[in-house]
Amino acid sequence: MNNIRRGWCPSLFHPMKTGDGWLCRIKPFFAKLTSRQARFIARSASDLGNGFINLSQKANLQLRGFTPEHIQQFIPFANQENLCSLNALEEGKRNILISPLAGIDPSCHQDTILYAQCVHHEIIENETIQFLSDKFSFVIDGDGLYPLTQHHADINLRFYHNQWILQLGYAQQVIPCDLNHCPKLLKQILEFCHHHNYPRLLHQDHTEQFLKETSISGQSYNHSTSSERLSIGQFPQGYHIGIPFGLLNSHDLNVLADISDQYGNSTLQITPDRSIILPYCSAKAHGDLKSFITDQNDIRLHIISCPGKPYCFQGQQPTMHDIQKLIHFWHSKLQTLHISGCAKGCASPQKNPMTLCATPKGYTLILNGRADDKSIYQDLDLTKINSLFLTHSKMN
Template sequence: MSTLIVKGWCPGGLRPMLSGDGLLVRVKPLIGRLTQTQAAGIAYLADQCGNGLIDLSARATLTIRGVTDQTYDRLITGLKELNLIDPTPEAEARRNCIVTPYWENGDGTAELAEGLAKALQGQQGFRLPGKFGFALDTGPFPVLRAVSADIRIERDTNGMLLCRPDGADTGAHVTPDSLVQTAISLAEWFVTTGGRTRMAAHLADGAVLPSAFTVMKEASHRKIPQPVPHVSSAGVLVGFAFGQLQAVTLGALATHSPLRLTPWRMLLLEGQTQAPALNDIITSQNDPLLRVAACTGAPGCSQALLPTRHLAHALAPYVPQGQSLHISGCSKGCAHPNAASVTLVAQERGFALVRNGNACAASYERTFSPAMLLEDPDALFL
C-alpha cells in the first residue's frame, strides 16, 4: 500500500496542487462573493483551461480541476483580469478568511471582510500555518461555529463585535476600526508564543491568552441552523452532489445573480427567492445526496485507492434521515474529517467499514467490495 502524503497546505491560484486529473487551482474571492461577471468568467476558464469540473471547498472557496501545464498561465491571466488573484503566493496563503454568507447590505460585514482580507495581504514577512484561518461570523447570530477557523469575529449577546480565539469561550470587544489590528495581533501572538498548527490546539497545550482576550462575555449561543438548501433574507442557498458542479452550471447560475461561496459546499444566490430550474443543483432539504460526503476518489486523486462517486450515488437513497455516509478514497478523509454514521474507507481490495467514526479510525470493522455493499445497502445503517 502506498504511503499517504499529508501536505498540510491547500492549493491556491499562485500555488496549484497536482492531483490525479491535473493541477488544482483554487479561487478565493476577496469577501467570498462573486459578481455575475466573475462567476461567468470562472465558468469559461474552467471549461477552456481545465476539465470543466469545479469543486466547492469547506473553506468557502472553489477549485478549478484538470488544469494542465499548458493552460495554467492562460488561466491565471484570466483570473487576474477578473480581480481574483492575490499579489503574491505569500499574500494568498495568509488570506484565509471565511465570511458568513448571510450578510446584508449596510450591516458592515462586507466592509469588515474586505478590510481584514486586504490587511492580511499586506502583512509582508508574516507567516502563518498553512490552514490557519479567520471566520467573520458577524450576523445576528453565529453560523460558522462548526467551520474550521482559528480566530473568530462574532457578536456577543449584546450585539457587540467580539474577537475570539478558537478554543476559548472569551474574547476581546472590538469596533469596526479596531477589529483588523486586534485580529492580526492575536495571530502574531499565536506565532510568537510557539503556535504551530491551530489555535485551539495551542490553547489546549497551555498557552495563556493576552489579558484583553479573557475578560469578555461569550458570544451568542443561539442554535445554529442546519446548512441545507433554503431561502434566507440574503438569498437562496442551493447544493450540489458532493460539492462539485460543472462549469456550464456555474455559467447558468451567473445569469441570475451574484454568488456567495459558503463553507458547506453550497452557493447562495444573492437576493433571489427561488432557485433556478437546473437539473444538477440540489434545492430540497430532504435530498439524500445531502447526507453523503465523498471525495474525488480514483483516478481524479492520485492518493485514492478506489473510485468513490459512483458508489456514493448508488448508496445515497439508503441513508436514513438523521444519519450520514462518508466514502473516502483513502484514510485522510479530506471530504469529511469529522465522524459520520457510516464511513467507508478505500483499501486496496475494497472499502473498510467504520461506524460513528471518521476515515482516520485506528481500526476497521471489516472490508467489503463495492458489489457486496450494493447487495444489501440497508444493512449498513441498521
C-alpha cells in the first residue's frame, strides 16, 4: 500500500488547498437544503470560487476555487443561512450521514430525524468530542426506500429487524438502542473513547472491549449490504436525479432550486451517492432535468471519478477530461468503474470491480481492489485501457 495521508478531513473552518484553489466544504444539516440555501450556495460558488461544486460520498457539497480570504468572507454568511455550525470544533465533528428520505418516505422509520438530532445534540454538548478524530462519523439509517446498510461510520444507528440498534464500525455484535436510551449510550461510548484515547472506533476489538467494560449484552447483526436502493427517476414521493460524476456548477444548482420551487416542496435532499432527491417533485419537471441523469440505465451512474488534475494537487492525470472518452469504452451496467486521480482514491475508498488509478505515466488498472492496490496492468494509455476493458467484458 502506498504511503498516503488519509487522516485529515477538511471542513469549512479548516479548508484544504487543492489544485484549483481552496476547497470550501458545506455539510447541510440532515442532508437537506432549502431552495434558498441552494441559491445562496450557487451564488457563492460563482462569486467567490470557480463555480464548480462536487458532491461527496458523505452527502456534503464542496465548493472549489476559493481563496482563504473568500472563505473567511463566506463563513458568517453561511452561518446566517444555517449552513454551518457556530464554531470550528462543532463543524469539524458534525459528520452525520442520515437516510436522505427521512421524513419523506413513509417506510423510513419515523424516529430517524429524532436519532440524528440526538447525535447532533451530543456533538454540541459533550466536551469529550474534542478528543475524537475529525473523521469520526455517525450514520443514521432509518431503512425504507433508501437504506444506508453499505455505509459504515464509527457509530451507526440503524433500524433493523423492527428495532433500533447501535453498531460500532463494522461490528457483528450490536446494542439495542431505543430513543430514550440513546443519549446515555452515546455518552458512554464517547467516555470510553476518551478514557482509552481512541480517536476512532472502527475495529471489532473496540466493540468487544466496550461490551465487556460496560457489561452491556450485544446481539448479533447480519445485514445484507446489497439492499436495493431507490432507483433514479420519478417515485411516489418525488424525483431522484443523478449528478454526472458528482460534479455540479452553480448554474445547475440554480436550475434545481427553481425546479424544486416550481414542481416540488422547495427543498433538495443530498444523498451519499452523488445524487439529489427533489421531494414531492411532479413528473412535469422531467423536461427541465435534461442536464442531469434521470434514467437508471444511464451508464454514467456506473462510473465514479474524482476531479483529478489540474483540480487537485495530487492528481496525476486529467480524469474529468479522460472520462469523456472512457465513458464510451465502459459498457457494464452491472459493475462500477472507479477512476481515481491518484492512489488516495477519495471518490471511492472501498474496493471496486474495476479501478483506474492515475500515475505520472498513465493509469494502473486494478481488478476487484482499491486505488492503492498493486496490479500488473500499469502505465496504460486510453487505447490500452479500451482493449483491456474489451478482454474483461468477454471473460465475464
